[in-house]
Every structure is written in structure tokens, then in C-alpha cells.
Amino acid sequence: MKYDIAIIGGGPAGYTAAERAAAGGLKTVIFEKKAIGGVCLNEGCIPTKTLLYSAKLLDHAKSAAKYGISVPDGISFNLEKIIDRKDKVVKKLTGGVKMTVQSYGAELIEKEAVIAGESDGLIQILAGGGIYEVTYLLVCTGSDTVVPPIKGLSEVDYWTSKEALEMTVLPKSLAIIGGGVIGMEFASFFNSMGVKVSVIEMMPEILGAMDKETSAMLRTEYQKRGVDFQLNSKVTEVSPSGVTIEKAGKSVLIEAEKILVSAGRKANLSQVGLDKLNVELARNGVKVDEHMLTSHPHVYACGDITGHSMLAHTAIRESEVA
Numbered sequence: 001m002k003y004d005i006a007i008i009g010g011g012p013a014g015y016t017a018a019e020r021a022a023a024g025g026l027k028t029v030i031f032e033k034k035a036i037g038g039v040c041l042n043e044g045c046i047p048t049k050t051l052l053y054s055a056k057l058l059d060h061a062k063s064a065a066k067y068g069i070s071v072p073d074g075i076s077f078n079l080e081k082i083i084d085r086k087d088k089v090v091k092k093l094t095g096g097v098k099m100t101v102q103s104y105g106a107e108l109i110e111k112e113a114v115i116a117g118e119s120d121g122l123i124q125i126l127a128g129g130g131i132y133e134v135t136y137l138l139v140c141t142g143s144d145t146v147v148p149p150i151k152g153l154s155e156v157d158y159w160t161s162k163e164a165l166e167m168t169v170l171p172k173s174l175a176i177i178g179g180g181v182i183g184m185e186f187a188s189f190f191n192s193m194g195v196k197v198s199v200i201e202m203m204p205e206i207l208g209a210m211d212k213e214t215s216a217m218l219r220t221e222y223q224k225r226g227v228d229f230q231l232n233s234k235v236t237e238v239s240p241s242g243v244t245i246e247k248a249g250k251s252v253l254i255e256a257e258k259i260l261v262s263a264g265r266k267a268n269l270s271q272v273g274l275d276k277l278n279v280e281l282a283r284n285g286v287k288v289d290e291h292m293l294t295s296h297p298h299v300y301a302c303g304d305i306t307g308h309s310m311l312a313h314t315a316i317r318e319s320e321v322a
């Protein structure tokens with residue numbers, strides 16, 4: 001089977017590129033091994049925002065009396081229904097993306113794709129027992145959670161963002177390792193739901209590269225809501241009792257029923273076979289130029305795999321550029 005372009009990965013970068021390429025008249029094939037929509041729609045931006053919307057309504061209800069609104073039967077929530085609504089939103093949006101991609105004429109193959117090599121100027125891709133020969137390749141395999149090698153972690157039933165989105169029971173207390181954007185979204189959600197939240201951050205401030213003044217303001221607001229922050233703190237060990245940190249030369253146990261590891265994400269480089277095409281890598285991902293072209297003249301890369309901002313809107317813009 002011959003195509004003008006193959007796209008590996010059906011996240012925001014991949015599905016946007018597939019729509020654009022097919023709309024532009026290229027014979028396009030896109031491969032997705034798990035679920036179209038990628039991390040963003042299935043286990044990232046969208047599910048977190050639907051949970052946060054429920055939390056926001058709960059917060060509004062709690063302060064309703066201040067605004068002259070009464071909630072006659074008291075305020076309560078149903079976690080099962082909150083998660084169920086989140087799943088329905090994800091299903092609706094991913095279904096919409098699938099239909100849109102196909103409506104532009106791109107062929108969607110819901111299988112894992114691996115680069116096999118190249119011959120006669122065509123790149124060969126293997127997927128689901130088929131061989132696909134393509135003139136151009138766009139790699140959009142995204143990123144995955146980083147789980148640091150913390151002592152004791154493998155012995156406890158910890159969450160990453162993915163498991164936290166599938167929870168069925170709220171813990172009484174939660175220690176979040178990592179105060180980046182994802183960690184803070186979860187801190188906000190669980191705090192609103194009445195969970196005692198501690199955020200452990202190695203740096204002097206939360207939210208990494210964000211403006212320091214804004215980050216500090218946001219942290220103060222969270223503190224007012226009852227979130228505990230342990231800054232300048234290195235995690236040394238975890239156990240069923242919680243997280244042990246080293247702070248100002250002292251060892252402190254942050255007690256928590258559950259641990260959420262939110263210590264960053266890394267580009268998915270290893271399993272797609274980029275080495276078969278000698279594609280050059282940079283420190284955090286695939287090396288690309290300003291056109292998203294890699295060191296190979298027919299291979300482009302965009303989205304989290306470039307290690308740039310690891311945000312969906314960057315992924316979408318990069319795919320438009322590619």
C-alpha cells in the first residue's frame with residue numbers, strides 16, 4: 001500500500017496533521033495504537049477539565065449562601081457520576097475527532113506502527129501485519145509519564161495522572177509529588193472534593209518555568225484553601241504511611257493515604273524505530289528545525305515528541321507548520 005504521507009500517533013498533533021494533509025489532497029494514512037485523541041483527549045486536558053468543572057460547581061455551591069442562593073437539601077456529590085460524565089465527554093470528543101479525520105479522507109489504522117526502514121525513496125512502516133510505503137512520514141508519538149526511581153515506590157499502590165482520572169474512591173489524604181501544572185490541577189480538584197492535599201516540590205516555587213510572581217500568588221490562594229506545600233523538598237522514600245522528604249537538612253514524613261506521582265513527562269522515542277532512519281535526537285526529544293523537519297529530509301516530527309512545551313496547543317500548531 002502506497003501513500004504520500006503516514007502519520008504515527010493520533011493525538012492532537014497527529015489528528016490535526018491528518019486532517020490538514022488529507023484536506024490538502026495528500027493520500028494520507030494515520031496510525032493510532034491506543035485511542036484516537038491521544039493523551040490530551042483520553043487522559044489529559046479534557047478529562048482533567050471535566051473533573052475540574054465538577055469541582056468548580058461544588059465550590060460555587062459551597063459558597064452559594066453568600067450570594068443569596070440556598071441549596072435546600074445540602075451539598076453533596078456523587079463521585080461515580082462525576083467520573084461517568086468525564087468518560088462520556090471523552091467518548092463524545094474522541095468519536096468526533098475520529099469522524100472528522102475520516103471525513104477528510106485520511107485512512108485511520110488503529111494499530112501500533114513501527115518504522116521498518118526505507119528503500120527506493122519510500123519509507124516502510126509495519127502495522128497490523130501490513131506494510132505501508134510512504135513518501136513522507138510525520139512522527140507524533142507524544143509523551144508518557146516520568147516515574148522517578150524513588151525508594152519504596154514500587155511497593156506502594158501509587159497513582160500517576162492516568163490512574164488518578166480513573167479513581168473510584170477518594171482517599172482521605174493525598175501527597176502529590178511534583179508541583180507542575182498537572183500536579184496543581186489535581187491538587188485543586190482533590191482539595192475541592194475534601195481531600196487533604198500536600199504538594200511536594202523540589203524547586204523553591206511551584207509551576208516550574210511559569211512567571212514566579214503569578215506562581216506565588218496562585219500558591220497563596222491554594223494555601224488559603226487548605227493545600228499544604230512542601231517546597232525545596234527532596235523525596236527520599238515512600239511507604240504506605242506517606243512520603244518522606246528531606247527539607248532544610250531534616251527528614252520529614254508527609255503522611256498520606258495515597259500518592260500521586262506527577263514529576264513530568266518524557267517523549268515517546270524508543271519504540272517507533274526512528275533509529276531505522278537515523279533520525280537525530282536532541283536532549284528531550286526529536287531534533288527538528290523551524291518547519292518541524294527532522295535530520296531526515298522526508299521525516300517530520302511534532303507535538304510532545306519534540307520535547308518543546310508538551311502542551312496540546314503547541315502540538316496542534318506544530319502539526320499545522322509541518
Ligand SMILES: Cc1cc2nc3c(=O)[nH]c(=O)nc-3n(C[C@H](O)[C@H](O)[C@H](O)COP(=O)(O)OP(=O)(O)OC[C@H]3O[C@@H](n4cnc5c(N)ncnc54)[C@H](O)[C@@H]3O)c2cc1C
Pocket residue numbers: 008009010011012013014031032033034035036037038039040041043044045046048111112113114140141142143161182268271272302303304305310311312313314315
Ligand atoms: C493530566 C494532563 C493534563 C493536561 N492538560 C493540558 C492542558 O490543559 N492544556 C494543554 O495544552 N495540554 C495539556 N496536557 C498536555 C497534552 O495532553 C499533550 O501536550 C498533548 O496530548 C500532546 O499531543 P501529541 O499529539 O504530541 O501526543 P499524544 O497526545 O501523547 O498522542 C500520541 C499518540 O501516539 C500514539 N502512539 C505512540 N506510539 C505509537 C505507535 N508506535 N503507533 C501508533 N500510535 C502510537 C499514542 O497511543 C498516543 O495516542 C495535559 C497532559 C496531561 C497528562
